[in-house]
Amino acid sequence: MLITGIKSKPIYTPLSFDASGRYHILLGAGVGANPLLRVLAEMKKTVPQSMIHARVLFKNASAIEATAGNVSESELAFRAVETVELRVFNNVASLLADFHILATGSLMGTRLYVAGPESFIGLAMQIALQFNLNQDEIRAEECGSLARRVFCIHCRAITDEVVTNIVKCACQRWLLVRDHYSRRLAAYMGVMADAEAPGELPEMREVFR
Amino acid sequence: MSAQTITVEITSIAQVTPLIKHFRLKATTGGYLPAFSGGSHIIVVMRGQKRIHRNPYSLLSSPNRLEHYEIAVRRMDESRGGSHFLHDVVKIGDQLEIAHPVNLFGLEKQARKHILIAGGIGITPFLAQLEDLRCGEVPYELHYSVRSHEHAAFLQHLGTREATRVSMYYDNEGATLNFEELLAKQPLGTHVYVCGPAGMITRVIDTARSYGWPNSHVHWEQFNAPPVGDAFDVFLARSKISVHVVPDQSLLECIEAAGVEVPYLCRGGVCGFCHTRVLELDGELLHHDHYLSANERTTGKSIMPCVSRAKAKRLVLDL
Amino acid sequence: MNAIFKVNETFRNDFTFCNSPAAIRRFPLPFAEDEYMYSVNIEPHLPGPQGSVSEFAFDVDEHYVAECHEREIVLANEPLRFQALPHMMSAQWDCLELIMESLARDYPKHFSLSKRNNHWQWSNGPLNMEQRFTFGDAATLPRPPLDYITRQAQGDFVVMDQREGNLWCEAGMVTTQADWSLDFDMGMTFKEWHGPVPLAHEMGVFDRAIKFLLNLRLGQPVRRLNWTMTVNPRLDTSPENYPHWGPDRASVNAANAGDLVHLRVELQGLWRLPRSNAVVFGIRCYLISLRELATIPKWARRVHRVLKKLHPALVDYKGLTRYREPAIAWLAPFDDGSPTTPGTSPE
């Protein structure tokens, strides 16, 4: 069974401003603020200035917070750009709910930029999918924690913030985390690690930091 | 393409506008014709006296009524091609061969809204698609532009069912479609489809692009009739034969007449299926397709023989 | 098909599945040579020789009734083994039509279909089912169309929508699979879905396959064979149930390999669907134990050699690591080193 090197693992590329778009939605979590600021800086160089909505997560109670960058400085940097309508959130759920509302009123010609941990990107993509945003309308850059959302193929439970090669699921099974990624579930596949020989587990290692 | 063909009989012919004739076809074996999806075309094989024509025509009949297929044929200005054969030669009761439908212009099933833009004969693929759209829940609009009332073919097909969804634009009344207005403010997930004259297609593509529409939301179909041109010669390297391409036949047609098969789907420069490698060239390729990128054109390494030609002392193809 | 349906055969617990001598002789061996590597081995799905598994569009064999029962058992516990995204409804009807028409045409003794406009009447003799319904109106069937018809068919079915120059896995009935999950893979592109397959991506196999499939034409289906191995004649080797079947792999030894180890061959067929312009991917699974295989001397020699020379990445991917050695050991006495004739025929 292939564990790593699976081709469904998304490939992310550094964000860059897409001048072909008319409207721009920027979503960031934690240190994801930095790539977004880079996009803004690139955008400033191109005329005419476009309308930009930024939704950024700076502080929250979940572990994503641990990756948050220098809060006040980046927030100020966003506020310094006049064409940006900025909203700051302290948890992923309310940021995504706001993105949903924003997308409902958005027009063709919109580009979506997402930056942050992969789990954050995945959840934003789930919403983008509902609005039929295609590959040519979305850019994403992975930064911050490499922790994974893991879908247990046996009980369907999702475990968040997995940083180790194996993880204990709610169903009490030890799951091996594979590179196989589902955009629909925004999660990696976890499959029982010791099914063939009970108790024979690989050594636990921290691999997704 | 070695596709099996279906023999059909012409059961009715109607002149629906000064330039367009409407044909109804049924299977000679009786029974139903193959099911298809809105936007599909068929290749009609016409055995003329001197040569065989193979032209693509969109199916305009309802995908839910398979006792017959319907196509509409616009008389083309040039003196060649199948349109004259269909306009002037065939009669009710004649038999033709057709290939199974192929869809290169399907509706996007996950779209949140569809905008259909038709110019003249370009209405045909949309007539079949409207049958599907009518049953669905996704909002749609049709914008149909014609020269004048007498050129508004198939308006009666649309009937009153579509009254609220259809906007008509008659050139002679000065009513022109405002592409900017149409494309500037559409919700996310909208797809636009255009079929009509080349100028209209270009306008839609350019306008959509200027409003930031990504390519994946802009769909168009235009079957280029193979343009006429000067005669030229070509050498087929693998078959080791020379072929003379006459002015009023396409490169593909002449290659086929020489007994060499080239795969094709659309015969209109759209699908990319007939893509052929150019091995040697002393001269210029005259690209008429919509498939090759600008870059591929300049390198001169590829040609789409269904529509493109050459002006060359020597041309060698990998066939 | 003249075979009698072996209605009581099982694919779990007591595993009473076995092949009759006739079923063994028609087994679709996927090895034309003594060595195996991927290739884009796609060929037109044209009618094969009489009695062969490719004689008809969908092969119905002696295991038909038992396999349909097995599918019911799986679905009773795990309804998500059938799924379809909302935009795949017309493709579901396309599949129903394709399967019903093929079965009624190819096995008139067992199946019949009559149509009056959209009023269809279907009867399935082996499963003793009758259904009148309106084609296109899902309310007139007891289940969604793809669910309804694939409960009466052998093999798995995945339906792929075509858009953005890609194929997307967006509906399916998957209960007899070799370790992949429809639930997890729903919504993936063809390439993502095949992400876990080693080597083939690097060899460009999927790039070529996708190019080919995007241009698949109505009325011109294609097929290919694929294979793996399974311990016990278990159809449901899903990742979902890996905790149940995983331990089987550790139970093989050189003495019992002949009965436990099965060659698992997939006859994969691909059809363009007319109304939806989608593509349906049929994956029909055939199982044969090494002991049954060894009744054909040429096949025993060939499979022995293929297993011995198999690329390590494929050994791992096909999950053979724990029991390849015992399987080779069990087959060894059947391989005297004499040459095999080319091709897959038994002689």
Ligand code: FES
């Ligand atoms: S046949 Fe389609 S591009 Fe030539």
